[in-house]
Amino acid sequence: MIIDHPLLGPRDSAEFTYMGDARLIDRPDPDAETAAQDFYEYGYLRGNPAGWHDELWFHEAGDRSWLVVTRNTLTHEISKVQLARDVARSRGRSK
Amino acid sequence: MRYSGFKVIKEALTGHKGWTPAWRDPAPQSHYDIVIIGGGGHGLATAYYLAKQYRQKRVAVLEKGWIGGGNVGRNTTIIRSNYLLDGNEPFYEFSLKLWEGLEQDFNYNAMISQRGILNLIHSDAQRDAFIRRGNAMILNGADAEMLTTEQIKARYPFLNTDDARFPIKGGLAQHRGGTVRHDAVAWGYARGADGHGVDIIQNCEVTGFRIENGKCLGVETTKGFIGAGKVGCAVAGSSSRLMSKADMRLPMESHVLQAFVSEGLKPVLPGVITFGAGHFYCSQSDKGGLVFGGDLDGYNSYAQRGNLPVVEDVCEGGMAIFPAFGRARLLRMWGGIMDMSMDGSPIIDRTHIDGLYFNGGWCYGGFKATPASGFCFAHLLATDTPHPTATAYRFDRFEKGLMIDEKGMGNQPNLH
Numbered sequence: 177m178i179i180d181h182p183l184l185g186p187r188d189s190a191e192f193t194y195m196g197d198a199r200l201i202d203r204p205d206p207d208a209e210t211a212a213q214d215f216y217e218y219g220y221l222r223g224n225p226a227g228w229h230d231e232l233w234f235h236e237a238g239d240r241s242w243l244v245v246t247r248n249t250l251t252h253e254i255s256k257v258q259l260a261r262d263v264a265r266s267r268g269r270s271k
Numbered sequence: 272m273r274y275s276g277f278k279v280i281k282e283a284l285t286g287h288k289g290w291t292p293a294w295r296d297p298a299p300q301s302h303y304d305i306v307i308i309g310g311g312g313h314g315l316a317t318a319y320y321l322a323k324q325y326r327q328k329r330v331a332v333l334e335k336g337w338i339g340g341g342n343v344g345r346n347t348t349i350i351r352s353n354y355l356l357d358g359n360e361p362f363y364e365f366s367l368k369l370w371e372g373l374e375q376d377f378n379y380n381a382m383i384s385q386r387g388i389l390n391l392i393h394s395d396a397q398r399d400a401f402i403r404r405g406n407a408m409i410l411n412g413a414d415a416e417m418l419t420t421e422q423i424k425a426r427y428p429f430l431n432t433d434d435a436r437f438p439i440k441g442g443l444a445q446h447r448g449g450t451v452r453h454d455a456v457a458w459g460y461a462r463g464a465d466g467h468g469v470d471i472i473q474n475c476e477v478t479g480f481r482i483e484n485g486k487c488l489g490v491e492t493t494k495g496f497i498g499a500g501k502v503g504c505a506v507a508g509s510s511s512r513l514m515s516k517a518d519m520r521l522p523m524e525s526h527v528l529q530a531f532v533s534e535g536l537k538p539v540l541p542g543v544i545t546f547g548a549g550h551f552y553c554s555q556s557d558k559g560g561l562v563f564g565g566d567l568d569g570y571n572s573y574a575q576r577g578n579l580p581v582v583e584d585v586c587e588g589g590m591a592i593f594p595a596f597g598r599a600r601l602l603r604m605w606g607g608i609m610d611m612s613m614d615g616s617p618i619i620d621r622t623h624i625d626g627l628y629f630n631g632g633w634c635y636g637g638f639k640a641t642p643a644s645g646f647c648f649a650h651l652l653a654t655d656t657p658h659p660t661a662t663a664y665r666f667d668r669f670e671k672g673l674m675i676d677e678k679g680m681g682n683q684p685n686l687h
Contacts, residue, residue, distance in 0.1 A: 177578055188580070189570075189578070189580070190580035194569050194570045194685055195683075196524060196571065196683075196684070196685075216669065216670045217520075219613075219669075219682050220522040220613045220669040220670075220682055221520040221521070221522060222524060224511035224521070224523065224524050224525055224571060225511075226509075226511075226512050226525075226573040229571055231570070231571065247570075249525070249571050249572050249573050249574070250573050250574055251574060252572065252574055252578070
């Protein structure tokens with residue numbers, strides 16, 4: 177698979193480490209009443225769709241940026257690659 | 272029809288006209304006591320033990336394709352019980368004991384061959400870990416033997432024990448481990464289940480569950496609605512897809528694992544050898560092909576095919592430990608979809624929906640577990656209590672922090 181890095185251009189997926197479901201960006205509030213249940217779901221019940229999937233890839237052997245890759249788990253086709261930082265900021269995170 | 276040597280000779284003398292199909296091809300009935308979804312090794316084994324051991328009369332297995340077309344026909348055929356943790360080892364030892372009596376039990380030649388498995392050691396830390404593992408195995412009634420470098424040299428003279436990067440410092444052997452003809456496991460269980468009255472319905476995909484007031488009443492399929500007192504799901508890599516139809520989210524990811532087989536060679540490799548440090552393991556099939564594999568590709572996939580970086584990685588591992596195999600040509604390579612759970616161990620449990628039961632999360636260790644998985648799932652379905660060797664395989668262990676994490680990797684499925 178070739179991942180089209182937003183900053184570096186097309187890179188071999190072997191340069192990356194895979195972290196899974198991009199919903200890991202949305203860490204629950206540890207002070208919430210439901211924190212225990214929220215963190216259980218956050219940690220263990222991740223998305224596992226057959227089809228399009230937003231997922232985190234870490235460019236470990238490259239610029240060490242985190243990416244959100246939209247990839248089809250049935251065909252391995254990649255439709256979109258964003259910097260995880262941009263995705264997190266667009267959801268209201270400071271960084 | 273019972274198979275025997277006498278029967279083979281009789282048929283040979285009478286033109287082989289007396290053989291009948293090994294199982295029927297029935298149309299689904301409108302209602303069963305128990306419906307098993309998934310006609311793979313685990314689903315067929317479950318049906319077999321339900322009918323034979325637990326005397327259930329009205330059982331059906333639903334398979335969306337043909338039986339044995341999934342992971343039971345895609346694995347590298349190894350059986351072993353060399354686990355460490357209390358939640359796992361008694362279960363896998365129970366499985367190995369069932370393997371040892373399986374062919375007589377279901378009257379089918381599954382070519383079970385206890386040729387032994389050897390895990391190689393290259394460092395002091397690895398030796399300590401394997402001694403601990405071997406002791407855990409012995410405590411649970413399994414066999415384990417630590418081999419010295421000299422013993423390994425004597426048994427496997429082709430191994431280079433003095434390699435500069437990975438010198439072989441010993442190994443953990445389980446002599447009762449070995450290999451099995453994997454397709455024959457599916458066929459043997461199918462034939463055995465059918466002989467005890469189980470309906471095996473192929474080309475019948477489950478499209479949904481009929482759930483009313485928190486109770487599962489049956490399944491919607493491409494062959495119409497089939498009512499069921501209990502529904503058991505054993506669909507491995509498709510678990511998340513199937514259970515999402517019951518609005519369930521599972522603590523697992525589906526990953527692709529590749530496997531490889533070379534052209535047929537004369538006998539060169541006795542037993543199974545694992546080279547964990549190099550992410551490689553290998554055995555030789557009775558037909559002569561070197562059957563080998565390595566790590567997961569490492570990303571979620573339902574594609575049943577992998578990519579080239581892992582092919583390269585596996586072949587590098589192979590060349591590092593067995594340079595001679597570089598002369599063999601690769602015959603086939605393929606991928607299967609692993610139901611990778613969040614702690615690397617399986618789930619055999621009830622769901623929160625009355626009458627709906629789940630069996631999955633086998634990671635890449637499902638084949639060796641087939642008999643015990645079927646037996647324990649049948650026990651759960653028939654008695655509503657977990658089998659004594661499978662009490663730890665609960666859904667709520669993640670919530671409660673009772674993980675069974677053999678490798679200590681945490682909730683990162685692609686590392687288990």
